[in-house]
Amino acid sequence: MPIRLPWWTLSALGAISLAGPAGLAGCGDDAPADPCAGVEGTCVAVPAGADRDVIQTILIEAQPGTTIAFAAGTYDLGGSGISLDVDNVTIQGAGMDETILSFANQDDGGQGLLVTSDDFQIQDIGLEDSPGDLLKIEGAVGVTIRRVRAEWTGGPSPDNGAYALYPVQCEDVLIEDSLAIGSSDAGIYVGQSRNIVVRRNRAEYNVAGIEIENSIGADVYDNVATNNTGGVLVFSLPGLQLANGSITRVYDNEIVGNNTENFAPPGNIVGKVPTGTGIALLAAHQVEIFGNTIEDHDSVHIGIISYSTTDIEFDDPDYDPDPDTIFIHDNTITGDSTSPTGELGALLILGMSEIQDPFMRVHDITWDGVVPAAKADPKDPTKLAAELQICLQDNGDADFANLHWPNTELPEASADATDHDCTHDPLPAVEL
Amino acid sequence: MRAGWVLGITAALAPACGGGDDDDAPADRCVVPEGGPGFDPDGPMCDRLSSYRLFDDANAQAPADGVVPFELNTPLFSDYADKSRFLFVPPGEAMQWDDVESFAMPVGTIIAKTFWYPHDKRDPAAGRDLIETRILLHRADGWEAAAYVYDDADEEAHLAVAGARVDVAWTHDDGEARTVEFAVPDKNQCKNCHEELDDTVGPLGPKARHMNRAGRADSGIDDQLQHLIDAGALAGAPAPGSWPKAPAFDDPDAGTLEARARAWLDINCAHCHNPRGAARTSGLDLSLAQTEPYEYGVCKGPVAAGMGSGGRPYSIVPGDPDQSILVYRLESTEAEIKMPEVGRSLVHEEGVAVIRAWIAAMKGSCEPQP
Structure with missing residues (x-):
């Protein structure tokens, strides 16, 4: 039966849609497949071809507990981007390649889809080509991103938006079976959050494939990070409300061939990641890296550096710029890192040249060697205290270098890993 | 405002279903208690701006009795739109002074802000286009915000849940012809600015330091804060002379x-x-x-x-x-x-x-x- 909608019922659209599962698609006999088929509970169907204002109205007027189901097809979300601020809403499509929200014509707003409500789920949908971030979720407790493709479709470019999947200041975050492609910063980027699982995703052709930043409690496993500039990053940056990240496990990932030339817009912190980085730990604390396959990186397979090495000023008394309590074990690392790039790459070459003359390759696991007095071994200021040490076990033939940077009064760079023949207790698993 | 956005939305809403040609607008779905300005305390926001009874004459932006116009020392920039701001505090109630934050406002308060462009910024008599009026309602469970977009005659404005885009042209201060595609915010965008971490939505402008000034020339109000105090709409103010005052950014x-x-x-x-x-x-x-x-x-x-x-x-x-x-x-x-x-x-x-x-x-x- 046809639905008649004079304009003044616009704001009642959500309620009308609730009345029947087919919602607006239910006009006439040749209606397309019902996107709400099989959905339990309240479901609002978004018909193929719905425009930005129709979709935004549905998002605003959704009731908690609603599933918003998009039919297969491409939706042109020009204009101001869209946003959700209703708790316990699920957004779903007909598949990450079947339902596409295209933000290519967006001209306002910093993100394609902004979510500021709790218990948010999004699944089986593709998000494409926003000028800023594709999916930003801010301040939510309970986030599930499942089988979502978030992609800039033109390939790596500094004109692409920054983050594909971007929960920030969230708690209880699950990102799984998703795909992030083309971010000019990080594909999967979890910032200032707690209790995070990132698993079975693929991150490709981003500057940073997967980045955990200023977060506490993250498990990153069974992911594939390939063809990024850097595969997996664990960073803490100064000046943020959650000052120091800690307790991150990076395990059983395939981190291979992340040698795409760094295409970050100038000025970004990830612009400093040398092209060809497997795993980078910047001011990271309590990190356990194990069971990963790490192959074929031009700059370094695992690099560990202090924020002070970046030469960026900060004035944050709560911030700890120096990594500590790192346990790297049982990884398989193959391939020689012979051509490091960028400022930090130059530093790697400089440091390694104190071990090799001439420079040949960056050792597989390389640490800048910054040891602040407050963290030093009481008997030897060049070493971290035992409980804060960088420990290495059973990484096959992987070698190590301590560049003893930047204090030239310290010994020259060294490949001696004796001080690092230690262990830490396993970190706890994240429970969602 | 002149753009045909309403029709555009209607078409998108019911692409294959016809309809949308009813001429008799129904009663507004909100139920505003009889009398002066107000809103439906337990119901939805009104479909039409006139239902709040804030204006004697919306086209002239002439406020109804009890609705107080106000200005800010330094306003938010909104693509060179001019703005008219209005405050309605329910009779017998008062806002509570705060030196720093927005005044604490009683339930039933309405804040309205109309965005408009003069045809020629150098000549107010040349007429103007009303674009939208943004409304903040203080309900028992918190504030709710939305925008209303004016019709072609600039006499009535309609709720725009999803926002709108309106093409505007005017002559600027320097005599140059200028245009903008003005973006009326959707309801979530209202919250982007007005909502804080703990999901509380609230007013931004009505703070002592911003309102500590004279009213618009045609208002006859030479001291906005004193005017509100005298009207019984603002309580708890310290002695005059100790009030904070933000400067006008463009006045050296x-x-x-x-x-x-x-x-x-x-x-x-x-x-x-x-x-x-x-x-x-x-x-x-x-x-x-x-x-x-x-x-x-x-x-x-x-x-x-x-x-x-x-x-x-x-x-x-x-x-x-x-x-x-x-x-x-x-x-x-x-x-x-x-x-x-x-x-x-x-x-x-x-x-x-x-x-x-x-x-x-x-x-x-x-x-x-x-």
Whole structure:
């Protein structure tokens, strides 16, 4: 039966849609497949071809507990981007390649889809080509991103938006079976959050494939990070409300061939990641890296550096710029890192040249060697205290270098890993 | 306003179903109690602006009895739109004074802000176009915000849940013809600015320091705060003379360059850039209350700025506006760069000039840590 909608019922659209599962698609006999088929509970169907204002109205007027189901097809979300601020809403499509929200014509707003409500789920949908971030979720407790493709479709470019999947200041975050492609910063980027699982995703052709930043409690496993500039990053940056990240496990990932030339817009912190980085730990604390396959990186397979090495000023008394309590074990690392790039790459070459003359390759696991007095071994200021040490076990033939940077009064760079023949207790698993 | 956005939405709503040609508008779904201005305390927001009975004459923006017009010392920049602001406090009730935050307002309060463009900014008599009126209602369970877009005759305005785009043309102060596609915010975008960390939505402008001034010339109000106190609508004020006052950003006699720059940032940026606002994740706090230079951007590096840093090292580089990210973002109109993220598609040239001058005059430098 046809639905008649004079304009003044616009704001009642959500309620009308609730009345029947087919919602607006239910006009006439040749209606397309019902996107709400099989959905339990309240479901609002978004018909193929719905425009930005129709979709935004549905998002605003959704009731908690609603599933918003998009039919297969491409939706042109020009204009101001869209946003959700209703708790316990699920957004779903007909598949990450079947339902596409295209933000290519967006001209306002910093993100394609902004979510500021709790218990948010999004699944089986593709998000494409926003000028800023594709999916930003801010301040939510309970986030599930499942089988979502978030992609800039033109390939790596500094004109692409920054983050594909971007929960920030969230708690209880699950990102799984998703795909992030083309971010000019990080594909999967979890910032200032707690209790995070990132698993079975693929991150490709981003500057940073997967980045955990200023977060506490993250498990990153069974992911594939390939063809990024850097595969997996664990960073803490100064000046943020959650000052120091800690307790991150990076395990059983395939981190291979992340040698795409760094295409970050100038000025970004990830612009400093040398092209060809497997795993980078910047001011990271309590990190356990194990069971990963790490192959074929031009700059370094695992690099560990202090924020002070970046030469960026900060004035944050709560911030700890120096990594500590790192346990790297049982990884398989193959391939020689012979051509490091960028400022930090130059530093790697400089440091390694104190071990090799001439420079040949960056050792597989390389640490800048910054040891602040407050963290030093009481008997030897060049070493971290035992409980804060960088420990290495059973990484096959992987070698190590301590560049003893930047204090030239310290010994020259060294490949001696004796001080690092230690262990830490396993970190706890994240429970969602 | 003249654009046919309503028809456009109707077509999109019911693409294959016909309809939309009913001429008899139904009764508004909201039920406003009889009498003066007010709203439906338990029901939905009204479909039509007139249902709130805020105006004797909406076209003239002539307020009804009990609705008080007010101005701010330094207003939010909104693509050079002019604004008329109105406050309705229920009779017998009063707002409670606060030196710093927005006044605590009783349930039943309505705040309205109409956006309009004169045809010629040099000649008010040449007429104007009303674009939209934004409404904030204080319900028992908190504030609710939405925008109403004017019809062709500028006499009635209709709820625009999803926002709208309106093409506007006017003659600017300098005699140049200018145009803008004005973006009326959707209901969520209202919250982007008006909502804080704990999901509380609230007013932004009605603070003592912003309202401490005379009213618009035609209002006959020479002291807005005293006027509200005398009307019984504002209680708890300290003695006159101790009231805070934010300077008008563009009046050199109103305050120091720093005070005027900080006032402009406060009203234009700090609704998000404060420790509880949407931009708390950036760590950049542009509220007046922040006194640590690093916290308001001096030598503070970007965090998740994406393209927003423009290759510049810090939010503010003392003495060097051209190396300051803040200036880069204020001077951009690109979605992924510009600040604020929404509500601005033109550069506020006069505001940026003050920010530039403030940074240029700032002493010091950003040296890397030793």
